[in-house]
Amino acid sequence: MGSYAQGIDALNQSISELKDINVSFEFFPPKNEAMEETLWKSVQRLAPLKPSFMSVTYGANSGERDRTHDVVKRIQTETGITAAPHLTCIDATADELKQIAKDYWDNGIRRIVALRGDMPEGMTEPVSYAADLVELLKGVADFDISVAAYPETHPDAPNAQFDLLNLKRKAEAGANQAITQFFFDIEVFLRFRDRAAAAGIDIQLVPGILPVTNYNTLLRFAGFTNVHVPNWLHRMYEGLDDGDQTTRNLLGASIAMDMVKVLAKEGVRDFHFYTLNRSELTYAICHILGVRPE
Incomplete structure (x- = not known):
């Protein structure tokens, strides 16, 4: 009984240290009615947590761009949460981008996630x-x-220094915040933060957190985003039954919570969750971390 009580006390102490945690959530525009229903259920579930903002990704084709516009405007109108569309420059002219930006501003959108975008083949x-x-x-x-x-x-960067200098150019151009690609090695983020500070990059660096709901999907994402999956994470999923989603969700939640707790102790207070349009795991993680409806 004593060890159990000590464990509860330790958990409560750990959570009490997570004061003033701010979260934001990322979604992607739905491609069919079923996906749209899932998206809006997730938005409605997560909105009461009062995130700093909800961002919506942006595809390369005009149809997906229009869906992004619609989702962003609806989020801000129906929930009152700040909505932030992703906007890419690789596939649009300067005049088109200016018109899109003006339309957002005229519709009360004040935050944008600005990205280069994926380069077309060739x-x-x-x-x-x-x-x-x-x-x-x-x-x-x-x-x-x-x-x-x-x-x-x-x-696509030739080396880490080139990539860092590119971030510095974005900051000098007027960016207020940088959201990181997801990662699992906390030391990688902390070293990157130190390098950014040494390079004179003084904007806020927000860790991107990906709650793992599907191990194989994680490996696929990591493969094309240059993200290292540590051996300890591989071992956690070894031998699990493919149909045991409950255990997989518990592991995913545990990994994300541990990352946030360690980063919070290193002074990080803002976290961006890649929800993949699912609310369950992200909501549970936020609840345990003390981010709850008011």
Whole structure:
């Protein structure tokens, strides 16, 4: 009984240390009615947690861009939560981007996640970078702009120093915040934060947290995003029955919570969750971390 009580006390102490934690959530636009229903159930479930903002990803084709616009406007109108569309510059002209930005501003959207975007097949050198997009957006209106950061280096970057200098250019162009690619090695993030500070990058670095709901999907994501999956994480999923989703969810929640707790002790207070349009695991993690409806 004593050890159990000590364990509860330790858990409560650990949670009490997580004061002033701020969260934000990322979604992607739905492609069919079933996915749309899942998305809005997740938005409605997570909105009472009062996140700093909810972001919506942005596809390369015009149909998905329109869906992003619609989702963003609906989130902000129906929930009152700040909505932040992703916007990419690789597949649009400057005039098109200015018009999109003006439309967002006129509809009360004040935050944008500015990205270069995936290069089309055959293109070896982008004609514009995210820093150019940040500068363009600031020329339209005084948006709060988040950009991407890569603790383990962007897959297209020739080296880590090039990647870091690119982040510095985005900050100097007017970005307010950088959201990192997901990661699992906390030391990688902390070293990246130190390198960014040494390079004179003074914008906020927000860790991107991916709650693992599907191990195979994680491996696929990690493969094309240049994210290292540590051996300890591989071992956690060894021997699990493919149909044992309950245990997999518990593992995913445990990994994410441990990461947030350690990072919080290192002074991090803002976390961005990649929800994959599912609310269950993210909501449970936030609840345990003390982020709850008011």
